[in-house]
Every structure is written in structure tokens, then in C-alpha cells.
Amino acid sequence: MSEPIFSLWVYLAATPLAGLMLTLVAYVAGFAVYERARFHPLANPVPMAVALVVAALAVTGTDYRTYFDGAQFVHFLLGPAVVGLAVPLVREWPRVRRLALPIAGALAAGSAVAALSAIGIAWALGASPATIASIAPKSVTAPIAMGIAETIGGVPALAAVFAVTTGVVGAVTGKYVLDACRVTGWPARGFALGLAAHGIGTARAFQVSGEAGAFAGLAFALHGLFAALAFPAVRWLVQFPY
Amino acid sequence: MSPFLAGITWLLVFQFAGEAIVRLAGLPLPGPVVGMALLFAALVVRGRVPESLGSASDGLARHLSLLFVPAGVGVMMYARRLADEWLPIAVALVVSTVVAIAVAALVFRWLATRAGDP
Numbered sequence: 275m276s277e278p279i280f281s282l283w284v285y286l287a288a289t290p291l292a293g294l295m296l297t298l299v300a301y302v303a304g305f306a307v308y309e310r311a312r313f314h315p316l317a318n319p320v321p322m323a324v325a326l327v328v329a330a331l332a333v334t335g336t337d338y339r340t341y342f343d344g345a346q347f348v349h350f351l352l353g354p355a356v357v358g359l360a361v362p363l364v365r366e367w368p369r370v371r372r373l374a375l376p377i378a379g380a381l382a383a384g385s386a387v388a389a390l391s392a393i394g395i396a397w398a399l400g401a402s403p404a405t406i407a408s409i410a411p412k413s414v415t416a417p418i419a420m421g422i423a424e425t426i427g428g429v430p431a432l433a434a435v436f437a438v439t440t441g442v443v444g445a446v447t448g449k450y451v452l453d454a455c456r457v458t459g460w461p462a463r464g465f466a467l468g469l470a471a472h473g474i475g476t477a478r479a480f481q482v483s484g485e486a487g488a489f490a491g492l493a494f495a496l497h498g499l500f501a502a503l504a505f506p507a508v509r510w511l512v513q514f515p516y
Numbered sequence: 517m518s519p520f521l522a523g524i525t526w527l528l529v530f531q532f533a534g535e536a537i538v539r540l541a542g543l544p545l546p547g548p549v550v551g552m553a554l555l556f557a558a559l560v561v562r563g564r565v566p567e568s569l570g571s572a573s574d575g576l577a578r579h580l581s582l583l584f585v586p587a588g589v590g591v592m593m594y595a596r597r598l599a600d601e602w603l604p605i606a607v608a609l610v611v612s613t614v615v616a617i618a619v620a621a622l623v624f625r626w627l628a629t630r631a632g633d634p
Contacts, residue, residue, distance in 0.1 A: 345586035358573030376627035384620030399604035466621035
């Protein structure tokens with residue numbers, strides 16, 4: 275590379291612009307494919323975007339920290355997006371109130387199954403303790419899962435990776451699992467997706483139906499709230515006898 | 517002013533309030549979740565969703581998946597651990613997620629049918 279171009283490259287790679295642009299370009303490309311595939315669940319844009327970014331970083335020899343300096347602006351928006359989930363909740367409020375019992379029951383059963391089955395399977399197949407603690411909050415949205423993993427002896431960034439992967443798995447398989455269970459109502463379908471696959475499942479639910487999206491957003495938010503309280507409490511109870 | 521801009525501003529104000537309450541009261545909760553609860557209460561009191569908040573939250577919800585890409589790229593830092601433990605990780609993530617979706621949906625439907633709203 276000639277000298278001026280090289281110094282331009284060094285400058286651009288060191289600013290947040292590169293990481294931010296790369297994230298958006300990769301997502302827009304992934305979403306274009308998703309649209310082309312008429313929103314087929316298997317064409318989820320997140321794994322495509324992640325693969326494109328990882329490939330670009332590997333080719334240019336950029337480390338994750340440098341990338342995240344730029345990408346953090348996108349990551350930060352998870353906060354206001356969670357706050358904004360109050361809006362679909364208010365719109366569906368009369369329905370939500372009538373369905374308070376199924377919501378509470380599905381939240382309790384689903385969150386317990388999501389955490390305990392992940393812990394049990396990872397443990398039975400010989401995962402290390404730090405991996406098990408990072409995989410336990412996998413169905414909770416990434417920023418909350420990171421906090422939970424930290425309090426129970428996991429690795430926060432690894433917990434975020436597991437949460438994102440779980441979100442993708444749920445968004446990709448959800449339709450088939452729900453069809454196989456013969457669950458047809460949008461509230462139940464949306465709630466299950468948001469509970470097990472947090473924000474990525476919620477995004478998928480919104481693409482299918484506004485009603486499913488509202489219930490997915492509700493499940494996503496309630497699960498985050500519930501897990502943030504339940505994990506430290508269970509941890510405290512479990513270590514109490516010693 | 518553009519409704520979207522006003523809506524984003526409100527979301528940040530409520531997030532800030534949520535973070536402040538969590539810090540001041542030492543709650544073991546994420547700030548945005550508390551911010552959501554505050555916004556929810558405010559909207560219920562107000563009785564309707566203003567256009568500004570509707571357009572901002574719909575805009576963010578539509579591309580919620582985008583916001584998870586930076587965290588997902590963190591996978592590159594753990595390539596070694598993932599290669600060593602790929603089997604328990606892959607089986608736990610896939611099976612547990614599928615089972616959680618099924619259990620949540622079936623429990624929801626069972627209790628909704630009993631409540632008379634299938």
C-alpha cells in the first residue's frame with residue numbers, strides 16, 4: 275500500500291466510524307437477503323451480519339475491542355429499545371390484563387425450563403463451570419445476561435454470545451416448534467418466542483404479526499426483569515447451606 | 517420537531533430515570549427495565565401512546581436484531597473455548613431453546629383456554 279493510502283487506513287481504522295459502518299453495512303446486507311427470502315425464518319439476518327463482520331475483522335486483522343469502540347453506539351441502543359417495549363405493552367394492555375394468568379404461568383415455567391435445561395445439558399455433556407454459568411442466562415437479553423453471568427461466576431462477554439446465539443436459534447426454529455405443538459394463537463406464539471429468544475425472537479415476532487410482537491416484547495421484558503431478580507436469589511439460596 | 521426525535525428523547529429520559537433509581541436505591545435490576553416500567557406507568561396514567569413515542573419505539577423494535585450484532589461478534593474472542601466445548605454448548609443452546617419455546621407456548625395456551633381466551 276502506498277504511504278498516503280496507508281496513513282488514511284490507519285486513521286480510519288482507529289476511529290469509531292469503521293466499526294459502526296461495518297455493523298450497519300453487514301446488517302443491511304443480511305436484511306436484504308432476509309427480505310429476498312420473503313422473511314423465511316432460516317434466512318435470519320443476525321448470523322449473516324455477524325459472519326460478515328467477523329470475516330471483515332479477520333481479513334483486516336482488527337481485534338474485537340477496536341471494533342467495539344465503533345459498534346458500541348449500536349449496542350447502546352438496546353437500552354432505549356427495552357424502554358420502548360412499554361409502548362406495545364400499553365397498546366395491548368386490555369388483552370394483557372385478561373391474559374395475566376397465562377402470562378404469569380408461561381413466564382414461570384418457561385424461564386425455569388430455559389435456565390435449568392441449559393445448565394443440566396451443559397453439565398451432563400462435560401462443559402466447564404464457567405461455561406455453564408455463562409450459558410444459564412442464555413434466554414435473557416444480552417445486556418441483562420451479562421450482568422447475571424457476572425454474579426453467578428460466568429464470563430459476561432461469553433454470556434452475551436450465548437444469548438445472541440440463543441436468540442437466533444429461537445427465531446429460526448420457533449415457527450417449526452410452535453407448529454409442531456399446534457399452538458396457533460398469536461399471543462401464545464409471540465410470548466414463547468420473546469421468552470426463549472428475547473430481542474431477536476421479538477424482532478422475528480414483529481415481522482410476522484404486530485400482536486405476536488407485542489406479546490413477545492412483553493415476555494422479553496418480563497423475563498429480563500424476572501431473571502435479574504431470580505438468578506441472584508437462587509444463587510444465594512444454593513450457597514446458603516455451606 | 518420530528519416525532520421520531522421527540523420519541524427517542526423521551527426513551528432516553530426514561531432510561532436515565534431508570535438507571536438513576538437503580539443506582540440510588542442499589543436495586544439488582546437493569547436500568548432500562550426499570551425505565552420501561554416507569555414509561556409504562558406514565559403511559560397508563562396518560563391513557564394513550566403519543567405519536568412521538570409510538571414512532572420511536574416502533575422504529576427500534578423493527579430492527580431490534582441489528583442491536584445484537586455487536587455482542588454477537590464477540591464470538592471471535594472465544595473461538596478457542598467454543599472449539600473445545602462445542603458439543604455441550606451446541607446441544608444445550610439448541611435443545612434448551614426449543615424446549616423452552618414449547619413449554620412456554622403450551623403452558624400459555626393451557627392457562628388461556630382455562631381462562632376462556634384460546
